[in-house]
Amino acid sequence: MNEHDTSPTRRRLLGTVGAAGAAGLALGGAGGAFARSAAEDEAPTALATVGSTEVPFHGRHQPGITTPLQAHAHLAAFDLVSDAGRGRAAALLRRWSRTAAALMAGGPAPDGHSGVALDAGPSSLTVTFGFGRGFFRRTGLTARLPEALAPLPQFSADALDARRSDGDLWVQVGADDGLVAFEALRAVQRDASGTARLRWQMNGFNRSAGATARPMTMRNLMGQVDGTNNPKPSEPDFDERVFVPPGGTPDWMEHGSYAVFRRIRMLLDSWDELSLARQEKVIGRRKADGAPLSGGTETTAVDMEKRKGDGSPAVAANAHVRVTAPDTNGGAAMLRRSFSFHDGFRDDGAPDAGLLFVAWQADPLTGFVPVQRKLDSGDALSAFLRHEASALFAVPGGAAEGEYVGQRLLEG
């Protein structure tokens, strides 16, 4: 008996809905509404079910960059084995692309019968692949190493664990179902067997689809509304900020993006001891609704000049929202698309929890780096954060039908 004959594709079990078309369907009820990040346009609520929403694998950009934040994520970095070489690396990327396309369409993994996610729909699964600096050396491709992949500068507050930082290859898995996400991670790991070894792996989460009555910006584990000022796809300079432009350098990165990853542990015990007023002063926004302390609602521009009755600035000089504002950073902007993490508790009883910070930009030297430099020197929030791991990856453009991710690098 052919084992695969007994595995109905997940697509067959559900009336699958493409993500792009979901907003046009009127299935009724708010149950399947995305908890959409502010990175997304303020489109009408997508009414697809949690399970049946499908994100396309093939396209100009890789999935998982402008896709609405999912409830579950796995981040994993791999190192090529020493004798892998360019040919085996290319074969791995081909396997990974095939696996990602199959799973994202709601099918089983091409190699197996794990069955973990057999009953679930595509569940907005995305699988995104990136290259770290080490990849180029190990595959003899240093001539094609992007300048933008220069190591990030060291910041004074960094306490980085090398074993959980960097890596030759990076995989970001996101899905609105935990079993679908787990199956994808396992399939990616099986595909890598013999060619690349897992270097580090972390699990993240965000609010569940449907947990709020209407789409709302995410909150992080400090309780802050997080992502309000993200660039939005509807803005004219969105592509320019997030993606390498057509004709950009190097050519194989056209339509690609650079992902900065940071594991940022939050000192939640100290944070929770602050009064609400102190927390809001540190951030520069109200906790309840994310409105700036200069007034208005969540989406009102922060008025940096506004003063209180006593003459002091409404938004403090070292408030997080002031230090990170694009107009205090030469217009730099990045698309933050982060997941919370919670890996239990440390020996001292403090939660090992915080943010798996992921930021997307056309160039880290005008995106993450200048902002982090400013945060490093004068941000009130920094006292409550520990940067414990860091990485930078070149994430090439999406694969066309019949192509695999990275093909233009590996075969160009």
Added chain:
Amino acid sequence: MNEHDTSPTRRRLLGTVGAAGAAGLALGGAGGAFARSAAEDEAPTALATVGSTEVPFHGRHQPGITTPLQAHAHLAAFDLVSDAGRGRAAALLRRWSRTAAALMAGGPAPDGHSGVALDAGPSSLTVTFGFGRGFFRRTGLTARLPEALAPLPQFSADALDARRSDGDLWVQVGADDGLVAFEALRAVQRDASGTARLRWQMNGFNRSAGATARPMTMRNLMGQVDGTNNPKPSEPDFDERVFVPPGGTPDWMEHGSYAVFRRIRMLLDSWDELSLARQEKVIGRRKADGAPLSGGTETTAVDMEKRKGDGSPAVAANAHVRVTAPDTNGGAAMLRRSFSFHDGFRDDGAPDAGLLFVAWQADPLTGFVPVQRKLDSGDALSAFLRHEASALFAVPGGAAEGEYVGQRLLEG
């Protein structure tokens, strides 16, 4: 300014729907359908939204026992500090009950302004409290220690980590939203401060609400349909099997239940190497739909006598489904309500993943113990499992309005 004035209750933000009444509402769409376990009656799909479903805290039984499985769980054990005594333990249970009632109703925690789950509805949050053997010694209540709380026997395959086993107090948090679950865990930990120290804590998950097109039994990380033969609330002997009866011993455990917890790591790399046919032989069920190898559909009773054409039994002598069948265990049955776990990967590259097994029964000596004894001696599945942590807790009945959980023990 009163800090709490700025925190609208989560209930106010959503049209909250009680879990009991949810099935009667016709909100339209399958998006909010529960991925309901087979432990539940085959009721019509509950159409409430993910966020707005509320489980009552007060009642005959504690929540989180017959509640449909949620997508996120935290299990935590605490030890009383050495000088806590009965009075401070009682005060802690009072605080915990108040916190659980407030959060389960969609409100903020009574003590704080963490705000993590401010936008989300109750999201089927449940918080369940239990007592381990140590609790009775430390509070001078050994005269009221239930006989059923005798230490579990050692099983030959056990490789238990004492630091992640047992505990004076146990808290089980479940919710369909990760931020709601995290907020509850943090609130419980803050409440314990000064009275009890965290001993161990683990995170679990299950399929998301709405990930499947219709309610289906859960799958575990081996891909097996898991929970088909669970006792169902509609069966006449359900209460007798799961809950301590009226007039039971000790009196403070009336309407309570005993929870057996096991951290069961799965050797997924070895498991995934088996052919589908071998996996199915080990379990005794088909992977695709959970039907027994003796024929029929998932819910068909296993025909233990059925033979194949060659005369061999259709369900092997050591198949998991045969060894665990209630009619081969003197009718013993327990309500399994487990969560998957995935804590990254071990140093050897194998996933640190498996099942946070939680089983509920009126008496572990007729529930878990005889079944585990049989599994220990002749179950084909055991070779792929490692029992790494274990605990047994007495979970008293639910609190009436104005009462706290455990009051009949602590003030009786």
